[in-house]
Amino acid sequence: MASHRRPKQPSRSRVTALTAFAAAAVALSSQSAMAAPDKPNKDEVKAKVDALYGEAEQATEKFDGAKDRQDKLEKEIAQLQDQVARGQLELNDMRNTLGSMASAQYRTGGIDQSLTLLLSNDPQSYLDKASTLQQLSGKQIETIGRIQAKQRSLAQQRQEAAGKLADLDATRKELGEQKKAAQDKLAAAQAQLNTLSAQDRAQLQDEETKADKSAAQSAGKVKGSGRAGAALAAAATQEGKGYHMGSTGPDLYDCSGLTQWAYAQAGVSISRTTFTQVNDGTRIGRSQLQPGDLVFFFDDLHHVGLYAGNGQVLHASHPGPTGGVKYEPMDDMPFQFGVRVG
Template identity: 85%
Template sequence: MASHRRPKQPSRSRVTALTAFAAAAVALSSQSAMAAPEKPNKDEVKAKVDALYGEAEQATEKFDGAKDRQDKLEKEIAQLQDQVARGQLELNDMRNTLGSMASAQYRTGGIDQSLTLLLSDDPQSYLDKASTFQQLSAKQIETIGRIQAKQRFLAQQRQEAAGKLADLDATRKELGEQKKAAQDKLAQAQAQLNSLTADERAQLSSQDASSSRASRSASGGGGAAKGSGRAGAALAAAASVEGATYHMGDTGPNSFDCSGLTQWAYAQAGVSISRTTYTQANEGTRIGRSELQPGDLVFFYGDLHHVGLYAGNGQVLHASHPAPNGGVKYEPMDDMPFQFGVRI
């Protein structure tokens, strides 16, 4: 008769070993399917860094615009507040004059009841009705009219100041957002550079320095002698700070961003231009590449977020970026998508 014994169960240690083997097989399969991408080479990193610097500069120009608006609003608000304070003093003098009239009237035979109300704690409701007071003197009526006009003008100024304060709050918020956006992009760019080896970073730095020297030589050593008038003076000023560092929002004399350099350079030539690339693009006459002369403003990228000074022979002198060998330097215009020039 056949045996019906139960088959022998695998031991606990055998089950554990089989489970571990299966898990390892799954893990190896997953790792094979999701293999880590190869580390980008230095040229790929440079391309990513350049793109991030471009995005940082877009935010920087918006930051510059917000900062410029903030500065103007603060000045306008201060002027309005000063005007309101002086207007309030004038209003108080008018009221004091009206009070003196009332005192004189009282000494000479009593004060009109309507004028008494005008000088009470709440005279405004009576000021609006002053033209109907038949017993007031012509001079009193004239003073009351001036008080009413001054009150209306002060109310308008206070309302204007309140509106500008609201604009200032919104501008400050935008300023913070754009500053953070630029700083984030710069931090990402630095992280990309940090992913390279020391030798790779040195190679990139050497390439940048060599390119800048070649560009400077191609421009004729600064192009200042070739420039004329205020454009030539602006180019000479920019050439005098070659090597200055790039820093978001700065307008010199030791560090600059791109539009900060062009604004500063033209200021040294006695010409005042606006703060950002977007507004500098409309400062003068737009010209094509074949018309460029040393010192003309040259704009790059479709959204015009970068500007420099034409240095001659197809070269630009500009505040480029904060990386090693960045800052104020010469570079071939062909390294960036040229849009147009502007003659100031």
């Protein structure tokens, strides 16, 4: 016979414990969900990595520009310092000549001692005195005039050198900043790749390798002519070599380093960065492209390659593990315009 005894009600302390346990379970479940978001898939990671490589290239081209300015400034400063040193020697010789003339005349009593004042660093104030001028020969006045001109020239050169030294200091600072920016972007790209499994990374690399081979086969049948064709042929010999910030060959390249090197092999000198290479020839549209023309990509023009025909570009692609000198469809990047050099 069933019992009609009322079931025992849980105590208040038991209810409180159960409630607290349930709340804790919900909180832990919520935290777990927040701590373990959906892992990005292979295509999402590739998109992020490609964007980071692009940002690294932007910094690389700015680095190249700063490096180019640094090299030029160092040469200009060295030339100015050499000019100042030689000018000072010439000034000393002129002063010695004037001193010898003055000494000879003083010994014979033909000139006042005040002439020695003209041998100071600033003889102009004494030249203004008519009594002194009246006692100088035409040759002495000519020598003093040359001394004054040389002093002015040296002062200008020293001032110019000081300005260039200040520019050099600022350029070196920019160089370090752009190098760090590029390295930070590359580190971020590698961190993104590391979120993928080894299988996904291998699959990405396999896909890119197949695409590169297809692009190379499509472009390989095209032959250029003239200096542009010679530049393209030279670049083709570098296929497979790696990408490295600031490098212009012959073992490693960045994008503008490759194009500069390739045209140099064709006997043509072009400037160092994408931002200046855009002005090294005549701008043309896509329908006008011929093999070897420079082709520029992205809104800020931070990437350049050589048109390889059949809609392909030969370029130092990016600094990642699948980058380096290779062929790639132009449609993989936002094309802006071409430049025909010469």
